[in-house]
Structures are given as C-alpha cells and as structure tokens.
Amino acid sequence: MMSKSNSKKDKKKTKKKKKVKLTASTVDKYELYQISVQSPEEDIVFLDETYRDIRGRSARHFREDFCGTSALTAHWIKRGRQYTAEGFDIDPNPVNWGIKHNLKPLGDVAHRATLHIKDAREPSNEAPDIRCAQNFSYWVFKTRREMLDYFSRAYKDLAPSGIFVIDLHGGPECLETMEEETEMDEGFTYVWDQDEYWPITNEAKLYIHFRFPDGTELHRAFSYDWRLWGLTELREILQDAGFPRVDCYWEGTDDDGESGNGIFTREEKGESCLSYVAYLVAQK
Ligand SMILES: C[S@@+](CC[C@H](N)C(=O)[O-])C[C@H]1O[C@@H](n2cnc3c(N)ncnc32)[C@H](O)[C@@H]1O
Numbered sequence: 001m002m003s004k005s006n007s008k009k010d011k012k013k014t015k016k017k018k019k020v021k022l023t024a025s026t027v028d029k030y031e032l033y034q035i036s037v038q039s040p041e042e043d044i045v046f047l048d049e050t051y052r053d054i055r056g057r058s059a060r061h062f063r064e065d066f067c068g069t070s071a072l073t074a075h076w077i078k079r080g081r082q083y084t085a086e087g088f089d090i091d092p093n094p095v096n097w098g099i100k101h102n103l104k105p106l107g108d109v110a111h112r113a114t115l116h117i118k119d120a121r122e123p124s125n126e127a128p129d130i131r132c133a134q135n136f137s138y139w140v141f142k143t144r145r146e147m148l149d150y151f152s153r154a155y156k157d158l159a160p161s162g163i164f165v166i167d168l169h170g171g172p173e174c175l176e177t178m179e180e181e182t183e184m185d186e187g188f189t190y191v192w193d194q195d196e197y198w199p200i201t202n203e204a205k206l207y208i209h210f211r212f213p214d215g216t217e218l219h220r221a222f223s224y225d226w227r228l229w230g231l232t233e234l235r236e237i238l239q240d241a242g243f244p245r246v247d248c249y250w251e252g253t254d255d256d257g258e259s260g261n262g263i264f265t266r267e268e269k270g271e272s273c274l275s276y277v278a279y280l281v282a283q284k
Pocket of ligand 1: 037038065066067068069088089090091094118119120121134135136137140
C-alpha cells in the first residue's frame with residue numbers, strides 16, 4: 001500500500017524562512033496555525049479554477065464557513081474589485097485575530113469582506129457562488145441528521161449556479177491513535193495528535209501542539225471533538241441534501257511515488273493509501 005502525506009504540510013516544509021528562536025510563552029498560536037496548516041493561496045487557486053472549469057466563468061461572491069482567522073476570505077477579496085466574501089465562525093477570538101492580521105493590512109479592500117460571529121448553518125447576506133468548509137471543520141456535526149441539515153442549508157443558500165466545496169481526510173492511518181510531528185522551517189515543531197478514537201461512534205479527540213527548540217510546548221493549542229466521516233457517506237449526504245452532482249477531486253502523487261503533489265483532479269475511484277486528503281465538490 002502506498003502512503004500519501006498531507007500535501008499542505010509538505011508544501012510548508014519547502015518554505016525557506018529565517019529562523020528566530022521561538023518559545024511557548026511568546027508565540028502567537030494563530031500565526032503558528034496559519035503557517036503549519038493553511039495554504040490559502042493554493043486553496044483559492046483550486047476553488048477559483050474548479051468553479052471556472054465547471055461554469056465557464058469566474059465566481060464573484062465567496063463564503064468561508066468555520067472561517068477562523070479568515071485566511072481564505074482575505075486571499076479571495078484581494079484579487080480584484082469584483083471579489084466579495086463572507087465568513088462565518090462562532091468563536092470571536094480567531095475572527096478578531098483575523099480582522100487585525102489578515103483583513104486590516106489590506107486597507108480599503110477589507111470592506112469587501114463581511115465576517116459573522118455566527119453558526120455556519122446561518123444564511124448568507126448574499127448567495128455565494130462558492131461556499132467552502134476547510135480543514136474538516138464541519139466534522140463538529142456528529143450525526144447524519146445534523147450533517148444533512150448543514151448540507152441542506154448550504155444547498156438552499158447557494159447562488160443558482162453555485163458550488164459547495166468541502167475537504168476531508170481518510171485512510172487507515174487517520175483511525176490510529178498517534179502523534180505526527182512536522183519540523184517547520186520557521187523553527188518550531190507542529191504536532192498533530194490523534195489522541196482518542198472510538199470505532200463504534202467514529203468519534204475522535206484531536207489536538208494540535210506546538211513544540212519549540214528550548215523544550216517548551218504550547219500543549220493543546222487547538223482541540224477538536226469530531227466524528228470522522230467517510231468520503232462515500234459524505235457524498236451520499238450531499239446528494240440527499242439536493243446536490244444533483246457531487247465529484248471527488250483526488251490528489252496526484254509526487255515523483256517519489258510516496259507523497260501527494262498538491263494537484264487535485266476529478267476522479268471516480270481514487271487509490272488505496274494509508275492517508276489522503278481529498279475534496280468533494282457539490283454543484284447546485
Ligand atoms: C479547524 S478550525 C478551521 C479554521 C480555518 N477555517 C481552517 O481552514 O483552518 C475550526 C473553526 O470552526 C469554528 N466552529 C466550530 N463549530 C462551529 C459552528 N457550528 N459554526 C461556525 N463555526 C464553528 C471554530 O470556532 C474554529 O474556528
């Protein structure tokens with residue numbers, strides 16, 4: 001069986017930045033999260049190109065569910081005057097951090113984004129062309145009924161030719177209790193901790209820790225209490241929510257044959273691997 005690693009993390013590993021001595025008491029956990037986990041430039045390119053491939057024109061209004069620090073929203077609006085966005089998150093802390101660090105630096109452009117400190121099931125001000133839920137955040141919904149309700153609301157809220165894009169991860173490795181450490185070029189270690197997993201309910205307790213060269217640690221900087229969902233069942237729930245077409249975009253493999261190459265294309269079956277990240281793209 002071939003193992004693919006998370007392409008987002010791999011891309012981060014190739015970034016060259018000057019190392020500064022970091023320690024747990026002075027770091028900013030949202031900054032470290034963005035460095036370790038997010039690739040908003042690549043995500044926006046994928047979302048934009050996918051919409052254009054499907055609809056033959058550009059999307060204009062974007063909605064980021066579970067937006068946290070609104071990294072994608074900021075990248076969406078800064079591409080031009082026609083691009084507007086809304087973000088939804090229930091926690092004011094990452095939202096306010098994102099306003100200060102991701103939106104305010106954009107100056108007047110920031111007015112093209114509206115952030116809501118609200119549940120992701122709430123309606124948009126304006127029907128989005130693209131709506132997304134990234135980094136598996138929608139796995140807070142633990143029952144089929146809740147997931148169907150969320151997807152149904154997303155379907156109704158989309159613009160008539162809108163698309164709803166969710167990412168997911170899977171493969172046997174994600175069911176193991178284990179810690180995965182990634183040394184970041186920025187001078188810290190990102191730790192993905194699959195701490196607890198219960199096979200009967202598919203629920204898991206997951207954490208992100210950050211460790212530093214001086215031996216200090218930001219323990220449980222982020223905590224997740226999720227149900228782990230399978231690709232096939234999510235696709236079926238999206239169809240039950242009303243989406244007539246749901247495609248899977250599967251990641252290609254690097255020349256080494258081991259890791260993901262960050263290029264996602266529409267595929268029917270995928271391939272057997274220990275760990276993968278994929279997208280489901282649901283068309284209205
Ligand atoms: C894993 S973070 C995602 C941050 C960012 N979107 C990303 O892609 O990395 C999950 C976020 O979901 C938010 N959240 C959890 N439940 C929510 C809900 N029902 N509605 C809106 N936001 C929610 C949390 O406050 C947190 O900021």
